[in-house]
Amino acid sequence: MQKDYDKILFDHYQRVAKLNGLAGTCSMEDPYIRESETNFFLKEIDRFCAQNTGAPLTLLDVGCGNGYLLNRIRERFPEIKLLGLEFVPELFELALSRAITNCTLALGDARELSFFPSNVDLIVTERSVINVMNRQDQLLLLQNIASTLRPDGLYIQVESYREPLDLLNQARREMVITDEIEESGHNLYLSENIIAPMAQMGLVEVEATYPPNYLSTHFYVSRVFHKAVLPKGGKVKYSLFAEFFREALPAAVGNFSPILFRVFKKS
Numbered sequence: 001m002q003k004d005y006d007k008i009l010f011d012h013y014q015r016v017a018k019l020n021g022l023a024g025t026c027s028m029e030d031p032y033i034r035e036s037e038t039n040f041f042l043k044e045i046d047r048f049c050a051q052n053t054g055a056p057l058t059l060l061d062v063g064c065g066n067g068y069l070l071n072r073i074r075e076r077f078p079e080i081k082l083l084g085l086e087f088v089p090e091l092f093e094l095a096l097s098r099a100i101t102n103c104t105l106a107l108g109d110a111r112e113l114s115f116f117p118s119n120v121d122l123i124v125t126e127r128s129v130i131n132v133m134n135r136q137d138q139l140l141l142l143q144n145i146a147s148t149l150r151p152d153g154l155y156i157q158v159e160s161y162r163e164p165l166d167l168l169n170q171a172r173r174e175m176v177i178t179d180e181i182e183e184s185g186h187n188l189y190l191s192e193n194i195i196a197p198m199a200q201m202g203l204v205e206v207e208a209t210y211p212p213n214y215l216s217t218h219f220y221v222s223r224v225f226h227k228a229v230l231p232k233g234g235k236v237k238y239s240l241f242a243e244f245f246r247e248a249l250p251a252a253v254g255n256f257s258p259i260l261f262r263v264f265k266k267s
């Protein structure tokens, strides 16, 4: 059943679907962030596969968008049975058009358990829980993930959190950058206090292959350092300056990336 806040979501994704089609930029403009997210998912799936040989595994992307991530997973893991659930028809159609082998897609709402299959080995979300702009509904979605995973299955999560966003804005204020970075209109960021209820659902956080704050250096360099020294008329986005310092410095310094990489095991 659609909620009032879904209109913002539909308007946003119908627009980006039209503009980006099958491109990876459909849900993330920043190519470094997109590629890092994809690499994190692939690395976690790789680790899980190595520990779970035998019957073919199933993986569900909740909020699979235009199918970009599912396609990248298929390229690396030809045997995994893939499942995708998507709410926005225009994105669902794009994902379908990829004709990914051994992949079943459903058009439906992740807040409703009836759209979920059962006994899945791996579930991924890539900034889709934050699209649910109501705290109770976010919990419902997470509960659906918990109910769908088989025991010892993994929930691999790439979602944005409020606390690092506050720190990022504090760092910007230090450098007299006056405009705050805000959550975009179709998002409601999670908060660290979601971890305890998730554990009660049986989703217990475990150590991941990447540090959760993997993108922190990138966010500090591109959203604080670069902005602070940018000369009038200088290149604003995806500059060589930001690339240079991101490469020169170790990843995961500080807690300045709202996007966190986390892994939860179903107990």
Ligand SMILES: C[S@@+](CC[C@H](N)C(=O)[O-])C[C@H]1O[C@@H](n2cnc3c(N)ncnc32)[C@H](O)[C@@H]1O
Binding pocket: 009, 013, 026, 027, 061, 062, 063, 064, 065, 066, 067, 068, 069, 070, 085, 086, 087, 088, 091, 108, 109, 110, 111, 126, 127, 128, 131, 132
């Ligand atoms: C950031 S995008 C995901 C990107 C996707 N993994 C990809 O490869 O492009 C988040 C997706 O979650 C979907 N979504 C948001 N709320 C949803 C819901 N209640 N049920 C199903 N999908 C939802 C959005 O429509 C959007 O496509």
